[in-house]
Amino acid sequence: MKETIRHSITDALKSLGIEAVDFVVDYPTDKSAHADYFSNVAMAASKQAGQAPRVIAEQLLAALEGTIPHVASIEVAGPGFLNFIVSREVFTDTLNTILQNEEAWGRNQSWKGKKVVVEYTDPNPFKEFHIGHLFTNAVGESIARLFMMNGADTKRVNYQGDVGLHVAHAIYGMQQLGLTPESTFSARDLGRAYALGATIYKTDEVAALAIRDINKKIYSKEDSTINTLYDAGRTVSLEYFETIYALVDTKFDEYFFESEAGPRGKELVLNNPEIFLESDGARIYDGESKGLHTRVFLNKEGLPTYEAKELALAKLKEERLGQYDHSVISTANEITEYFKVLLSAMGEVYPGLAAKTEHIGHGTVRLASGKMSSRTGDVIAAIDFIDEVAGATFEKMKISSGLEDMELSRDIAIAAIKYATLRGNILQNSVFDKDSALSFEGDSGPYLQYTYARIQSVLDKAKEAGVFPSIQVVPPSAYAVEKLLAQFPSVIISALADRAPHKVTGYLTELAGEFNSFYAHEKIADASDEYATYKAAVAKAVATTLKNGLWTLGIKAPERM
RNA sequence: GUCCCUAUAGUUUAAUGGAUAGAACAGGAGACUUCUAAGCUCUUGGUCGAGGUUCGAUUCCUCGUGGGGGCACCA
Numbered sequence: 122m123k124e125t126i127r128h129s130i131t132d133a134l135k136s137l138g139i140e141a142v143d144f145v146v147d148y149p150t151d152k153s154a155h156a157d158y159f160s161n162v163a164m165a166a167s168k169q170a171g172q173a174p175r176v177i178a179e180q181l182l183a184a185l186e187g188t189i190p191h192v193a194s195i196e197v198a199g200p201g202f203l204n205f206i207v208s209r210e211v212f213t214d215t216l217n218t219i220l221q222n223e224e225a226w227g228r229n230q231s232w233k234g235k236k237v238v239v240e241y242t243d244p245n246p247f248k249e250f251h252i253g254h255l256f257t258n259a260v261g262e263s264i265a266r267l268f269m270m271n272g273a274d275t276k277r278v279n280y281q282g283d284v285g286l287h288v289a290h291a292i293y294g295m296q297q298l299g300l301t302p303e304s305t306f307s308a309r310d311l312g313r314a315y316a317l318g319a320t321i322y323k324t325d326e327v328a329a330l331a332i333r334d335i336n337k338k339i340y341s342k343e344d345s346t347i348n349t350l351y352d353a354g355r356t357v358s359l360e361y362f363e364t365i366y367a368l369v370d371t372k373f374d375e376y377f378f379e380s381e382a383g384p385r386g387k388e389l390v391l392n393n394p395e396i397f398l399e400s401d402g403a404r405i406y407d408g409e410s411k412g413l414h415t416r417v418f419l420n421k422e423g424l425p426t427y428e429a430k431e432l433a434l435a436k437l438k439e440e441r442l443g444q445y446d447h448s449v450i451s452t453a454n455e456i457t458e459y460f461k462v463l464l465s466a467m468g469e470v471y472p473g474l475a476a477k478t479e480h481i482g483h484g485t486v487r488l489a490s491g492k493m494s495s496r497t498g499d500v501i502a503a504i505d506f507i508d509e510v511a512g513a514t515f516e517k518m519k520i521s522s523g524l525e526d527m528e529l530s531r532d533i534a535i536a537a538i539k540y541a542t543l544r545g546n547i548l549q550n551s552v553f554d555k556d557s558a559l560s561f562e563g564d565s566g567p568y569l570q571y572t573y574a575r576i577q578s579v580l581d582k583a584k585e586a587g588v589f590p591s592i593q594v595v596p597p598s599a600y601a602v603e604k605l606l607a608q609f610p611s612v613i614i615s616a617l618a619d620r621a622p623h624k625v626t627g628y629l630t631e632l633a634g635e636f637n638s639f640y641a642h643e644k645i646a647d648a649s650d651e652y653a654t655y656k657a658a659v660a661k662a663v664a665t666t667l668k669n670g671l672w673t674l675g676i677k678a679p680e681r682m
Numbered sequence: 683g684u685c686c687c688u689a690u691a692g693u694u695u696a697a698u699g700g701a702u703a704g705a706a707c708a709g710g711a712g713a714c715u716u717c718u719a720a721g722c723u724c725u726u727g728g729u730c731g732a733g734g735u736u737c738g739a740u741u742c743c744u745c746g747u748g749g750g751g752g753c754a755c756c757a
Binding site for chain 1 (some may be wrong): 684685687688693694695696697698699700701702703704705706707712716717718719720721722723737738739741750751752753754755756757
């Protein structure tokens with residue numbers, strides 16, 4: 122429809138002797154305009170034509186009126202906008218499309234045939250999986266699913282730091298706390314072990330030396346005692362992470378580990394001495410000559426840092442997943458600056474890979490007391506937070522609908538958390554606020570789920586009353602909610618293009634709000650109403666859109682709640 | 683010090699350079715013998731400061747101020 126209007130305008134411009142003007146045809150942001158589409162073409166062409174925008178608008182109006190298929194009327198408004206009102210059947214057609222397509226509704230083929238690798242979550246074994254990981258998981262999952270909605274062959278991958286100084290901290294802590302492979306210890310115990318090791322590393326030089334020694338042994342695998350401690354801790358951690366991935370509905374296609382990227386990274390650095398210069402016993406990349414900053418790739422003990430590992434990781438991804446067209450790495454934005462250096466270095470080592478690698482930084486979750494730190498133990502474990510929100514959900518659902526379902530409560534809790542993460546620009550930091558996380562009113566994940574569940578319920582009632590969704594009998598004018606439905610596919614496109622999942626969140630919230638208003642004013646399960654079947658069709662289409670949109674955000678759409 | 687990001691109602695936030703800056707929460711008022719009140723209707727209240735570019739600036743540029751992050755062996 123947008124393209125039809127655009128072409129007609131382009132033709133009309135030519136007839137007025139105006140060439141190649143950059144203009145917009147889109148849904149109006151201003152609801153009071155009562156237009157289905159608007160264009161700013163008259164303003165854009167004003168300068169070139171040397172005439173006032175409204176004059177050009179009037180001329181275009183005269184040229185266009187009655188010539189565009191499915192456009193019922195056009196008017197000039199404000200400083201020179203052209204407003205288009207489309208005919209009634211356009212909305213009925215959209216409704217029909219949605220009912221026919223179901224799961225495919227909203228999908229497009231713009232990335233068809235392209236393989237995209239999306240890396241996200243990236244927790245470190247031996248450390249706690251905290252609410253920051255929940256945040257980064259929600260962002261990465263939605264980016265990955267946006268690629269899927271746009272037709273890409275998307276591989277979701279997770280890169281976990283199972284070697285490095287943090288692991289040495291944890292192993293040291295395990296020794297101190299008496300955690301052995303024989304004793305049954307939990308991931309939480311490991312978190313404590315890490316905090317202990319990390320704290321003492323800063324204050325006690327003897328311990329720090331011991332930890333550095335452990336770190337070397339982790340890489341060299343020469344000490345069997347450390348090896349068994351390491352294996353036990355790593356297994357406990359990774360199994361624990363899996364339980365969380367299941368809760369948040371994330372399925373990774375492939376896992377990568379720093380332990381495999383490490384040796385490859387070291388080799389890569391040593392094989393490229395002209396790129397990674399020797400300095401002070403370490404191997405560095407001189408980013409300063411590129412306007413960035415210098416970073417260490419191999420420390421003076423010869424161990425690869427995160428930088429060297431990440432370099433090797435790009436190659437590993439290709440080896441294991443095959444040639445890819447695009448690679449996205451989503452992390453908190455404290456990594457953003459370092460990633461620029463990394464990409465610059467990668468550009469010299471693997472220019473082909475660097476060109477298709479993109480880093481998406483996002484904000485961090487902070488506590489009211491400041492930044493979270495697993496080193497000091499000042500973190501909120503993801504699982505604790507989910508349990509708390511799920512508990513509150515359980516109580517609320519028991520009161521409002523009599524359902525007692527813990528699994529469902531968790532899905533709603535996850536929805537609340539993911540929505541809160543994805544409701545605004547992902548670049549923004551957020552301060553963790555439990556009260557608002559426990560509030561399910563207004564803009565929230567549960568609000569969208571509630572709307573969906575409510576539609577299922579009313580469609581059941583309608584069925585009992587003999588009302589089935591149909592577009593046979595069409596009301597004279599389209600409902601407001603019906604008009605919103607058509608925008609979904611373009612929302613999916615622009616959300617990916619801008620790497621902005623919040624566009625989906627915002628759209629779904631608007632759709633749900635408009636539906637709830639519709640629901641409050643129109644009776645659906647009423648066989649005596651000639652338009653009941655059409656209203657049921659609208660309700661069903663809204664449900665389909667909500668479900669597909671929620672899926673894009675990584676949120677489940679429960680049938681009841 | 684320097685580089686990057688950021689600043690919108692009391693709070694959380696939306697707005698490819700376009701129309702009267704849009705929501706939600708909190709505050710105030712209300713409807714319902716009706717399909718799930720996690721709902722609906724009405725309402726009070728806002729662009730950090732100073733310049734600039736533009737027919738038009740929350741949006742782009744410059745400077746300032748506040749917040750966050752990076753700046754050598756953590757990730």
